[in-house]
Amino acid sequence: MTTRSTPVEEKRADGASVRIGTLVPLTRPGWVEAGQHLLAGLELAVGEVNDAGGVGGRPLELVVRDTAADPQKAAAAVDELAQLGVAALAGEYHSVVARAAATRADALGLPYLCSSSVLDTLTPERQTDWVARLSPPQSRGWRIYADFLLAAGHSRIAVATQPSVYWASGTRILRDHLAPHGATVIELDMRSLSPTALCDALVDNRATALLLLVGHPEPAVPIVKSVRGDQRLAEIVIGAPAGQPEFAEWATSLGEDGTGIPFLRYLPERLTPLGARVETALRERLTQAPSFVAYEGYDTVTVLADVLRSQGTDRARIAESWPRVTVEGTRGQIRFSRTPGISVWQWAWPPVQVVDRDPAEPERFRVLHTG
Structure with a gap:
């Protein structure tokens, strides 16, 4: 298991800091670029919190563990971080991994603010008060994507x-959203x-449309290249609702073939004033345009710092505070509520867009639909 120390952790080994356990994919088969963006947002926010005096005069510290997209590794990391005395848990990009972490955090009584994973039932066995989430549930985002497909005539x-x-x-x-509108979903198993x-x-x-519900780079990249090279499919639309084209690695792997592929992105039409400032800082830190995942990381620490200032480090008090959170984030005001069918405290209205990379200018994203 990879361990990463933040600058604060290196300077403050005396136990005086307020520690947040942090889960991110930093090695394969995890999506490393997504993990780097998530961690960049988390670390930027921690630095700003500490520059402003920390939490009750104590520095905030991230204790980072690499999940490598492995649910078992994530669950083991949650056990370790709980024993290390972290006040709360944050992060993770891969939904199946976040579900393992959330289930374990719930069992241990460790508050977890999930940054960037969308499965509706993060804790499938029961509703929990220990877990809250910033990213929209899959049912909301993917229905918006289905509406986009219908509007485009597919x-x-x-x-x-x-x-x-x-x-x-x-x-x-x-399938459930499209069928009442007369649309058919044809499932093609890439194992065969x-x-x-x-x-x-x-x-x-x-x-008329092909959606990539597969891993990246394999087999997503070979699929795109094959479809783009088949003249019989010149008119077909390729889509990637899970957001693979968001990252520079996609553009590097596919070039022009990777443009014009609509995907879900969780950004508003305009960032908040805080978001605009954070965008500049993240761009400098990442040496590229920040993805929505980086903003999710920043907002995660912003929420946790606010909760820790008001509730202290008692885990039960932190979990009890989710419904009382009102925090201005980079993408809007963050509040948590109970949403039907969702097993955790949920930011009910994170912004959702369907966007693609502009074929004429691959570094530019075009907003095609909002929900």
Whole structure:
């Protein structure tokens, strides 16, 4: 398990700091770039909190553990961090990993603010008071994506899938939302199809859209290259609701082939004044445009710092405070509430956009739909 010390952790080894356990994917098979953006936002916010005097005069400290997209590793990290005495848990990008972390945090009585994972039931066995979440639930974001497909006139939508609770949940949400409108979802299992065979299946099924519900870079990149190179599929729309095209790695891997692929992004039309300032700082830290995941990281620490200032480090008091949070974040005012079908305290209205990379200018994102 990879351990990373923040500058604060290196300077303050005397136990005087307020510690937040932090889960991020920093090695493969995790999405490393997403983990780097998430951690950049978390660390930026911690630095600003400490520059402003910390929490009750004590510095805030991130105790970072690499999950590598492994649910078992994440659960073990939660156990370790709880024993280290962290006041709360933060982070994670991969939904299945966050679910393992949330389930363990709930069992241990460790408050967890989930930054960037969307499965509706993060704690599948029961509703919990210990976990809150900033990212929108999958059911909301993917329904908005389905509305975008309907508005664009798509009625035969193929999904290239791999085995995963996350992909299966996404497929179900799309099918349930699209079917009443007369649209058909055609599921194509990539365990038994090569990219070339997938192209044949798309032609045979007369699909007008293909959604990538698969991992990156494999098999997403070969699929895109194969579909883009097949003249029979010149008119098909490729989509990636999970957000793979958000990151520079996608553009580097695919070049022009990676443009014009709509995906979900959790940003507003305009950032708050705080968000605009944070954007500049994140861009300098990352040496590239920050993704929405970096803002989620920043907002996570902003919320936790506010809670820690008002409630102290008692874990039960932190968890009890979720419904009383009112914090101005980079993307709007953050409040948590109970949402039907969602097992955790949820920021009910994070912004949702469907965007793509502009074929004429791949570094520019075009907003195609908002919800």
